[in-house]
Amino acid sequence: MKAVLAGKSNYSEGFKAALTEAGLELIMADTASDLKGLPEEMPVVLLYDAKISPLVTDRAVLDRSILGLKPHDMIVFLMDKDEEASPYVESRVIDAASYLASIKRRVTVLMRSSRASDERFDDRYMSARNKGVTFIKYDDIEISENDEIYLIEVYDGKISVSLETPLLIDCGEKPTPELEDFVKALRLRTYGDGCITGNRWFLNQGSTFKRNVKLINTIALDGDLNKVIPALVKDIHALSKPGQGQTAFVDSKKCAYCYTCYRVCPHSALGPDENAAAMKVNDLLCAACGICVAVCPASAITFKGEKVEGDRAEKSGKKLKMFCCENSALIASKNALDGLDAAVEAVPCGGDITSEMMTKALKDYERVMVAVCCDDACKHRDGNKRVIRQVERLKERLEKLGHDSHRLSCIQTGVTMSNILKGAAEKALSGGGKK
Amino acid sequence: MNNVLIIGGGLAGCTVAQELSAAGLDSCIVEKSAFLGGKVRGYGCKADAKCNNCGLCAVGDLWQSVESNQKIKKLCNAHVIDIFKENGEYKALIQTDNGIIEENFSELVVATGFESPDKTTGSEYDSSAYPRVYTGNALEKLMMNRKENSLFPEAPKSVAFIMCYGSRNVKERASYCSQVCCAYSTRAAKVIKHYYPEAEVVMFYMDLQAVNPGNYARELEEAGIKLERCRPVDISFDGDKPVVAFEDEEGKTKRSFDYLFLNTGIHPDVMNNTAIADITGLRVRSDGFLTYVEQPENTGVYLAGCAVAPMNTYDTIASARNTAAMLINNATEGSVK
Numbered sequence: 001m002k003a004v005l006a007g008k009s010n011y012s013e014g015f016k017a018a019l020t021e022a023g024l025e026l027i028m029a030d031t032a033s034d035l036k037g038l039p040e041e042m043p044v045v046l047l048y049d050a051k052i053s054p055l056v057t058d059r060a061v062l063d064r065s066i067l068g069l070k071p072h073d074m075i076v077f078l079m080d081k082d083e084e085a086s087p088y089v090e091s092r093v094i095d096a097a098s099y100l101a102s103i104k105r106r107v108t109v110l111m112r113s114s115r116a117s118d119e120r121f122d123d124r125y126m127s128a129r130n131k132g133v134t135f136i137k138y139d140d141i142e143i144s145e146n147d148e149i150y151l152i153e154v155y156d157g158k159i160s161v162s163l164e165t166p167l168l169i170d171c172g173e174k175p176t177p178e179l180e181d182f183v184k185a186l187r188l189r190t191y192g193d194g195c196i197t198g199n200r201w202f203l204n205q206g207s208t209f210k211r212n213v214k215l216i217n218t219i220a221l222d223g224d225l226n227k228v229i230p231a232l233v234k235d236i237h238a239l240s241k242p243g244q245g246q247t248a249f250v251d252s253k254k255c256a257y258c259y260t261c262y263r264v265c266p267h268s269a270l271g272p273d274e275n276a277a278a279m280k281v282n283d284l285l286c287a288a289c290g291i292c293v294a295v296c297p298a299s300a301i302t303f304k305g306e307k308v309e310g311d312r313a314e315k316s317g318k319k320l321k322m323f324c325c326e327n328s329a330l331i332a333s334k335n336a337l338d339g340l341d342a343a344v345e346a347v348p349c350g351g352d353i354t355s356e357m358m359t360k361a362l363k364d365y366e367r368v369m370v371a372v373c374c375d376d377a378c379k380h381r382d383g384n385k386r387v388i389r390q391v392e393r394l395k396e397r398l399e400k401l402g403h404d405s406h407r408l409s410c411i412q413t414g415v416t417m418s419n420i421l422k423g424a425a426e427k428a429l430s431g432g433g434k435k
Numbered sequence: 436m437n438n439v440l441i442i443g444g445g446l447a448g449c450t451v452a453q454e455l456s457a458a459g460l461d462s463c464i465v466e467k468s469a470f471l472g473g474k475v476r477g478y479g480c481k482a483d484a485k486c487n488n489c490g491l492c493a494v495g496d497l498w499q500s501v502e503s504n505q506k507i508k509k510l511c512n513a514h515v516i517d518i519f520k521e522n523g524e525y526k527a528l529i530q531t532d533n534g535i536i537e538e539n540f541s542e543l544v545v546a547t548g549f550e551s552p553d554k555t556t557g558s559e560y561d562s563s564a565y566p567r568v569y570t571g572n573a574l575e576k577l578m579m580n581r582k583e584n585s586l587f588p589e590a591p592k593s594v595a596f597i598m599c600y601g602s603r604n605v606k607e608r609a610s611y612c613s614q615v616c617c618a619y620s621t622r623a624a625k626v627i628k629h630y631y632p633e634a635e636v637v638m639f640y641m642d643l644q645a646v647n648p649g650n651y652a653r654e655l656e657e658a659g660i661k662l663e664r665c666r667p668v669d670i671s672f673d674g675d676k677p678v679v680a681f682e683d684e685e686g687k688t689k690r691s692f693d694y695l696f697l698n699t700g701i702h703p704d705v706m707n708n709t710a711i712a713d714i715t716g717l718r719v720r721s722d723g724f725l726t727y728v729e730q731p732e733n734t735g736v737y738l739a740g741c742a743v744a745p746m747n748t749y750d751t752i753a754s755a756r757n758t759a760a761m762l763i764n765n766a767t768e769g770s771v772k
Binding site: 375 | 479480481482484485488491496578580581583611612614642643644651652656664744745764768
């Protein structure tokens with residue numbers, strides 16, 4: 001089994017020895033350019049350390065820097081300024097702050113949000129508060145410097161407080177330039193499984209979207225490699241087993257190499273395969289959303305594996321045709337449309353609905369409705385917005401041609417909005433068409 | 436043979452079962468109520484014009500897929516009476532509608548969730564007796580049953596939210612933060628403002644702990660939602676309209692509102708947890724939630740979801756997936772040996 005050990009760090013040698021012992025054949029990649037030419041599905045272990053102020057991590061540096069301060073001078077730790085601090089940084093900051101408080105210094109910690117109610121942090125916060133550390137949560141902050149004294153204006157949404165300090169410690173975690181190169185080369189994203197959102201826990205252990213990339217923060221290791229090695233070896237071996245679930249598949253004989261799928265794929269799973277002069281799907285990135293299958297002009301893309309096909313009935317004699325997104329409207333439509341003269345067709349994403357599908361449905365049915373997710377809720381990067389734009393364009397075209405555009409409508413729903421979906425369907429069925 | 440017994444068929448239990456069946460492992464869910472889904476099945480989507488990230492999309496149609504999955508055995512209206520070891524195999528005695536049955540298993544997942552908060556703290560303002568007071572569950576029902584242009588029976592002029600109701604209160608034996616109340620209530624406030632832009636929405640808060648970091652408080656104020664930092668002293672009634680007594684800059688004030696929301700949080704089901712802890716060798720913490728005594732790999736007893744600590748939807752799914760991953764790892768390791 002081959003694997004890549006990427007990133008240069010003091011622990012590289014240790015990892016190399018431990019992983020080789022576990023039976024892995026390692027390829028070393030010190031810089032991002034070393035990754036070129038390696039197959040994309042090869043497992044990658046990325047060692048990195050984000051830069052944190054040494055005042056937070058190194059007690060000796062902290063001791064030295066407070067030597068010149070007067071006993072009553074306040075020391076301020078500033079967290080979450082640009083990006084939310086990771087649990088590791090938070091724990092280190094609280095430790096440093098309670099150390100200072102225990103030697104009778106005035107310490108304030110500024111933060112946007114705290115993990116005080118988290119089990120792992122419970123005791124830490126409690127002991128820090130008992131020692132006399134002040135925690136202030138802020139919404140907005142302004143910092144100015146005057147004669148080596150920092151003036152901080154903190155606003156919590158209601159009131160503002162001003163602080164003065166000779167020692168302001170920025171606890172932000174900054175990725176090193178080398179790490180940014182790796183992130184770009186490996187095309188990493190933050191956790192995108194629909195589970196943890198936004199920039200929370202950016203680049204923390206395990207929080208990558210790609211299955212074959214394992215991230216290891218070497219600062220958090222504290223020199224103990226055994227913390228991570230067994231789990232890591234197990235994970236890499238698990239990757240060698242064939243994946244489950246379905247992915248898209250390009251028939252290289254039919255493919256016209258037109259790059260249409262490359263442009264529309266929200267998961268960047270499609271790329272050119274120069275040897276075959278056809279597009280290729282990266283199984284690890286493909287989310288089987290079906291968008292490329294729908295747009296391919298040459299019908300060269302199909303699903304590999306089992307794909308739950310929706311009810312693609314040609315004609316059912318019903319009055320209303322509803323295209324429902326599997327992630328929202330289809331769930332809301334269960335049991336909600338009983339007794340209505342409507343046929344439901346499941347689509348993997350709103351972005352999967354083409355204007356051809358809609359015009360064909362308009363030919364067969366009297367009314368056509370598209371039901372997709374709310375704004376910002378799309379799992380496939382704004383497929384809902386794409387279909388709304390398409391519906392608007394199609395309506396315009398229908399009006400230009402002198403047809404009744406009221407026959408086509410569009411609605412955005414959530415998973416439990418059955419009543420709203422039912423109301424909209426009833427409205428569409430009874431709706432005043434001019435015709 | 437790998438058969439995992441899962442106590443609790445809510446979000447955490449169903450997620451674990453789903454993940455296990457995807458990896459080819461058998462499981463059996465024991466659920467005390469008549470259907471799967473637990474509390475989350477009664478929740479409503481809280482999107483206004485935009486998605487407010489309440490997490491229900493992440494749940495999706497989990498219930499249907501678990502119900503139709505043949506690899507997962509489902510025992511509803513059932514509870515585990517006892518667990519014992521016989522000839523090197525673990526056995527559970529389960530009380531069902533058809534009498535007591537025995538079930539063999541190799542590992543156990545405890546995903547018992549939490550107690551319906553209305554039962555422990557909101558019961559004094561039951562919505563059948565006080566139609567203008569909404570507790571946590573009543574709010575979810577309201578969000579679930581909303582129509583295209585109406586939310587309440589009549590359009591409100593003023594609405595009040597009282598946050599941390601029953602949480603962070605030593606008297607209620609819940610000194611911790613419930614993690615979910617300010618998140619769901621601010622979302623609900625946005626929805627109300629979306630339906631009724633004219634209505635005045637006041638939120639009495641202690642601390643916005645679990646809402647999105649950043650300029651969220653300011654965002655709420657820009658949406659026209661007033662944030663009032665105080666804990667109301669008393670709730671009385673003028674007819675059926677709730678009157679809230681609170682303290683502001685001018686001293687003690689009394690105000691009547693059209694609707695009042697009590698944002699109850701997550702409370703452990705202490706009685707149930709104690710019983711479970713007795714038979715499984717887990718420990719009940721001082722706050723009433725369950726915790727491990729020994730490493731789960733050694734005992735074969737795993738925890739998932741809100742039985743451990745208050746969690747929102749995303750965290751529950753993450754915790755359940757984590758537990759499932761541990762189980763799958765152990766199973767594959769065993770087969771290699």
